[in-house]
Amino acid sequence: MNLFRTSLRIRLTFWYSLALGILLSAFSFCIHLLAERSLLRQLDRELAGRIFALEKSIQDKPGEPEELAEFEDEMFSPVFQVERNDSLLYQSGSWRSAGLVAPGKTGPGLAPVEVRAKDHDYRLASKALEIHGSRYRLFAAMPMDQVESVLAGLALAFKIGLPVGLILAFLGGNVFAGKALAPIGRMAGLAEKISSENLELRLPVFNRTDEIGRLALAFNGVLDRLESSFERLKRFTADASHELRTPLTAIRSVGEVVLRSDSDIGAYREAISSILEESARLSRLVQDLLLLTKGEHDRKSMTRSLLDLGDLTKSICSTFGVLAEEKEQTLVCEVAERIPASVEESTFRLAVMNLIDNAIKHTPMGGAIQVKVWRGASGESLITVRDQGAGIPQEHRQRIFDRFYRVDPGRSRAAGGTGLGLAIARWAAEINDGRLELAESGPGGSLFRITIPHALIS
Helix, strand or coil: CCHHHCCHHHHHHHHHHHHHHHHHHHHHHHHHHHHHHHHHHHHHHHHHHHHHHHHHHHHHCCCCHHHHHHHHHHCCCCEEEEEECCEEEEECHHHHHHCCCCCCCCCCCCCCEEEEECCEEEEEEEEEEEECCEEEEEEEEEECHHHHHHHHHHHHHHHHHHHHHHHHHHHHHHHHHHHHHHHHHHHHHHHHHCCCCCCCCCCCCCCCCCHHHHHHHHHHHHHHHHHHHHHHHHHHHHHHHHHHHHHHHHHHHHHHHHHHCCCCHHHHHHHHHHHHHHHHHHHHHHHHHHHHHHHCCCCCCCCCEEEEHHHHHHHHHHHHHHHHHHCCCEEEEEECCCCEEEECHHHHHHHHHHHHHHHHHHCCCCCEEEEEEEECCCCCEEEEEECCCCCCCHHHCCCCCCCCCCCCHHHHHHCCCCCCHHHHHHHHHHHCCCEEEEEEEECCEEEEEEEECHHHEC
8 A cells, every 4th residue: 555645644643653653662762771770770789788798797807707607697698709819708508509600800899790690690799808908809699580570571561552552543643633634624525516606615714823724715815816717707708799799780780781772882982981990990809809818828938128118118109199199289208217127028018008098098189198217216117107188086996907997988989999908008017027007096187107126127
């Protein structure tokens, strides 16, 4: 079984049990080690007491084995041996029966050692000293059977308890993991029910601060954006259908009227002229739609270049000067300084062109349009276009950049507009990492502003 292909619940339980197993193993090892050291220290203290008793007995009556025999009788199963001047002075019966052999090296500060005799382990302490001109070596030993028995019992308890604990931990962890992941299961069940027909459904958020709650919030945010995109798509489809139907209906109506009537050449010419006008409007609409559709998928293929925004804007103003003169308008272009920026020329030019074209359309005869390029206080580049139109009412300002949205539908259509100018301008600004916004609007006109971040300015 591939662990990484199992359910998240099993994987969490496995890793939890593995971590707990490692922790319990390390804990058991430490407990065993501490218990062994504690028992050995206790054994060493008792051995030190026996060495001290032997030393005191020899100091009281040196060289008398009878005194050592009395010492053996006073203690329970004493295991000891005393040497004097490298010769055996006394050896207890327990020492002989155990078959112990005294080590060759002794000293005043040697630590106790473990020795083995006749399949039994002993803890042996020794001490070398000089009393009344004689050299003595004292040996005392104690069997380690009790220590080994305690340690063996402890090890057996760990061998049994550790697997049982891991099994219980796995079962309990599986239950707890199931309860912890239950909200994800409910979220998954609800997410499977969400489709394009019920995008208004949202996942429940049980705790906004934990990982599952943040996941639900993130997914709900995605659903919000999807719902908004679907709504815009539906509105765009309906608006596009309406915009396309209007010129097509006009073309068809004009053609049917002319065909049914006995008209002269002048009437035919007028009908054909009307058809061509509607066809041109239809062509502009289709071209704008294709531009927006294509542009939304071509961001990665854009080629940026370093351009002077002032020179670019002055060039556009020069082109639109003819249109402004037809309406006896004044088109003023102010450039404060040279402002280079890394942008894609054709799309950015489109943003500025649509803003100036929009300003000319909405500024009355004899009015003025002011275009200004300058650097802001924070280092960003700004391009502003101010017109002298009627202004945009407050209730329309949030939607003026929507596709096909018109503040005055009849007037915009009569002027030849498609309702996509500001939408294209915003798209063209944003695809160059800029920002287009309505800075101000009132009875005296509106001010649109394109902001280029400082990061794009060289």
